[in-house]
Amino acid sequence: MTNRRIVLVGFMGCGKTTVAQELARRLACSSIDLDTFITETHGSSPAQIIKRDGETTFRLIETSALEDLLKQPEVAVIALGGGAWTIPANRRLVENQNCLSIWLDAPFELCWQRIHHGDYQRPLAPDRETAQERYESRRADYALAELRVEVSVEKQMREILGEIISRMP
Ligand code: S3P
Numbered sequence: 001m002t003n004r005r006i007v008l009v010g011f012m013g014c015g016k017t018t019v020a021q022e023l024a025r026r027l028a029c030s031s032i033d034l035d036t037f038i039t040e041t042h043g044s045s046p047a048q049i050i051k052r053d054g055e056t057t058f059r060l061i062e063t064s065a066l067e068d069l070l071k072q073p074e075v076a077v078i079a080l081g082g083g084a085w086t087i088p089a090n091r092r093l094v095e096n097q098n099c100l101s102i103w104l105d106a107p108f109e110l111c112w113q114r115i116h117h118g119d120y121q122r123p124l125a126p127d128r129e130t131a132q133e134r135y136e137s138r139r140a141d142y143a144l145a146e147l148r149v150e151v152s153v154e155k156q157m158r159e160i161l162g163e164i165i166s167r168m169p
Contacts, residue, residue: 005070006077006164007094009085009145010104011135012122013114019104019160020079026161029076034084038065046081047121055124063089070097083124086141102164103145108135110153 024031125131
């Protein structure tokens with residue numbers, strides 16, 4: 001099994017945070033969510049930053065937070081925010097650290113149900129149409145991740161974890 005750090009990528013609602021936590025539990029290591037790290041270090045959540053300062057400012061904050069997070073060697077599993085992997089500078093940071101990037105590829109409908117019914121605010125997915133356009137336009141970037149793991153309504157967490165673990169290079 002790999003001793004490389006793992007970075008989970010994928011659209012909002014694909015399950016990055018939960019999979020990161022469960023994977024870290026299985027591998028007996030620590031996980032962190034980039035959005036949570038931003039909230040803790042900036043005192044505002046990504047949603048609050050996007051609404052107050054705009055997406056461009058948020059992306060700069062996000063890149064600098066990712067850079068800081070990657071300097072912490074004890075963090076073995078990182079869940080990115082849904083847009084982070086679409087930014088080339090962030091992909092370079094992850095690749096330069098030789099992290100294993102894994103795309104959790106969930107169908108749009110599953111993501112949308114979670115976005116729509118979740119408590120977590122997502123200003124970049126305000127309605128179904130906008131979310132779907134963003135989902136489609138980001139797939140080519142997500143496909144640049146080293147591994148792709150399918151997520152579906154039927155697929156249990158233990159199957160997802162088993163697949164990730166067995167496919168780790
Ligand atoms: C975003 C996804 C969010 C958060 C921010 C922007 C995006 O994270 O980083 O609202 O651009 O897809 P989640 O993927 O955890 O919802």
